[in-house]
Amino acid sequence: MRHREFTVGMREMAALGPGIAAWGVMTGVAMVNSGLDFVSVLVMSVFVFAGSSQLAALPLFAAAAPTWVILATALCVNLRFVVFSLHLRPYVMHLPLPTRLLKGYLFADLSYVLFTRRFPRPAHDAPGKAAQDAYWTGSGVASWLIWAISSLIGVAMAASVPIAWGLGFAGTLALLGITCSLATSRLRTVSAGIAGAAAVAAYALPLKLNILVAIAAAVAFGLLLEATGAKASRDRATAPVGDRE
Amino acid sequence: MSHVDLATLVTIAGMTLISVLTRSFFFLSNKAWELPAWVTSGLKYAPIAALAAVVVPEIVTNGGQLIATWKDARLFAAAVALAWYFWRRGLLGTILAGMAVYLPLRLGLGW
Numbered sequence: 001m002r003h004r005e006f007t008v009g010m011r012e013m014a015a016l017g018p019g020i021a022a023w024g025v026m027t028g029v030a031m032v033n034s035g036l037d038f039v040s041v042l043v044m045s046v047f048v049f050a051g052s053s054q055l056a057a058l059p060l061f062a063a064a065a066p067t068w069v070i071l072a073t074a075l076c077v078n079l080r081f082v083v084f085s086l087h088l089r090p091y092v093m094h095l096p097l098p099t100r101l102l103k104g105y106l107f108a109d110l111s112y113v114l115f116t117r118r119f120p121r122p123a124h125d126a127p128g129k130a131a132q133d134a135y136w137t138g139s140g141v142a143s144w145l146i147w148a149i150s151s152l153i154g155v156a157m158a159a160s161v162p163i164a165w166g167l168g169f170a171g172t173l174a175l176l177g178i179t180c181s182l183a184t185s186r187l188r189t190v191s192a193g194i195a196g197a198a199a200v201a202a203y204a205l206p207l208k209l210n211i212l213v214a215i216a217a218a219v220a221f222g223l224l225l226e227a228t229g230a231k232a233s234r235d236r237a238t239a240p241v242g243d244r245e
Numbered sequence: 246m247s248h249v250d251l252a253t254l255v256t257i258a259g260m261t262l263i264s265v266l267t268r269s270f271f272f273l274s275n276k277a278w279e280l281p282a283w284v285t286s287g288l289k290y291a292p293i294a295a296l297a298a299v300v301v302p303e304i305v306t307n308g309g310q311l312i313a314t315w316k317d318a319r320l321f322a323a324a325v326a327l328a329w330y331f332w333r334r335g336l337l338g339t340i341l342a343g344m345a346v347y348l349p350l351r352l353g354l355g356w
Contacts, residue, residue: 015336039249040257047261057260067256074260078267080295085271086280087288092272104269109299113292120289166351169319170344172303173326175296177339180330182293195294196301203302203309211298218294219287226286 005131009138012114013146019174020110020143021150026168027051028154029161034058045151049108049144052208053077076207083215084112090122091115091132106140108147113178114139187225191218318356322347 013020031041031054048054053074060070085104092100107115115136123129154161161167183189195218202210266273280288304323305311312320326343329335350356 018337018340036253037249040253043254044257044260048257048264050260050264053260053263057256061253061256067252067259070256071259071263074263075267078263081264081267082270083288083291084295085268086284087291089271090280093275097273097275100272101265101269104272105265107268109295113296116289116292166318166347169303169322169347170340172300172319173322173340173343173347174336175300176304176323176326176343177330177336179293179296179300180327181334181336182296188290188293191290192293192297195297199298199302200306200309200311203306210302211295214298215291215294218297219290222290223283223287 003130003134005134006138008118009114009135009140010142012118013111013139013142016110016114016143016174016178017146019171020146021153022167022170023051024147024150025154025157025161026171027054028151028156029158030055030058030154031151032155032158034062036061041155042152045155046148049105049147050074050078051147056207073207076209079209080109080211080215083212084109087116088112091119091136094129095133103136103140106144107136108143110175110178111136111139111143113182117182187222190225191222194218194221316354316356318347318350318354321350321356 028041028045031044036044036058044054056073056077057070060073084107088107092103095103115132118135119132123132179192183192195214198217199210199214202213204210205213302309304319322343325346326339329342330339333339
């Protein structure tokens with residue numbers, strides 16, 4: 001039987017559909033233009049399910065880089081997911097390992113963000129856990145479907161969609177909206193500002209490591225500000241609806 | 246569209262495995278352990294930080310260089326998208342409003 005939260009998860013992810021799809025289309029176009037053979041493009045579109053590591057790998061494939069270089073690059077670009085898995089661990093440890101691996105495969109940046117927004121704390125009772133499991137699966141399946149289908153559309157339309165249109169910007173706008181929806185306390189807003197500035201300042205780092213630097217900076221500043229007399233803003237943050245921590 | 250390259254497919258399989266293993270990294274071990282309280286407390290800033298770290302450079306830089314002109318479609322599109330978000334709160338509307346500003350400026354005026 002399908003849990004109500006499965007549908008909620010699918011619906012919340014579908015609201016971001018246009019943004020994800022725009023990225024998927026642009027990634028599909030880029031994969032075809034990179035000169036990879038058609039079967040590889042199809043297999044990559046459907047299975048890898050990690051846009052930034054796919055885009056990072058394309059020039060390496062084109063340059064006939066050794067396999068280990070491509071895999072090491074994919075690993076570094078994906079390092080932020082290791083941080084997310086640390087955060088999500090308490091939500092999945094009641095499940096058997098194969099299910100946990102599948103759940104891991106299904107979550108990406110947006111599902112992580114939507115999930116932790118809906119469930120700021122792991123459930124301790126069975127109904128709560130069932131709801132969280134169902135939401136995770138629903139949003140994950142939706143994002144995988146949107147990603148795979150839109151990538152394939154991008155592959156099919158590669159000849160007629162110029163990269164210059166910059167359709168991928170729709171994805172950035174989707175993330176911008178989600179970022180605003182997470183800015184539920186002053187400290188969170190400040191930490192977003194710090195992360196943004198750090199990401200720009202550290203942009204020269206290879207392999208998107210600037211994102212890790214930005215997360216580390218924002219977490220460190222958030223903890224520091226919490227500790228040093230940010231009591232007033234904490235009180236403000238807990239009073240209104242949003243922040244449940 | 247060259248012939249199918251087995252080495253490429255093996256590499257793609259490896260990339261898929263990396264997607265799974267990085268995202269499940271801390272799910273792998275069954276051993277019971279608790280995160281220190283300060284880590285749990287700090288991680289609540291990670292989602293918004295990760296998003297801001299992706300979004301801000303996409304809006305204000307070109308390949309890492311801060312943009313030097315205000316004639317950039319992204320600035321206006323982001324401003325309109327933000328305004329829409331705080332007016333209506335809908336994500337779909339935020340995306341569409343931003344693109345409705347972005348595409349004419351970019352394709353029409355070349356910003």
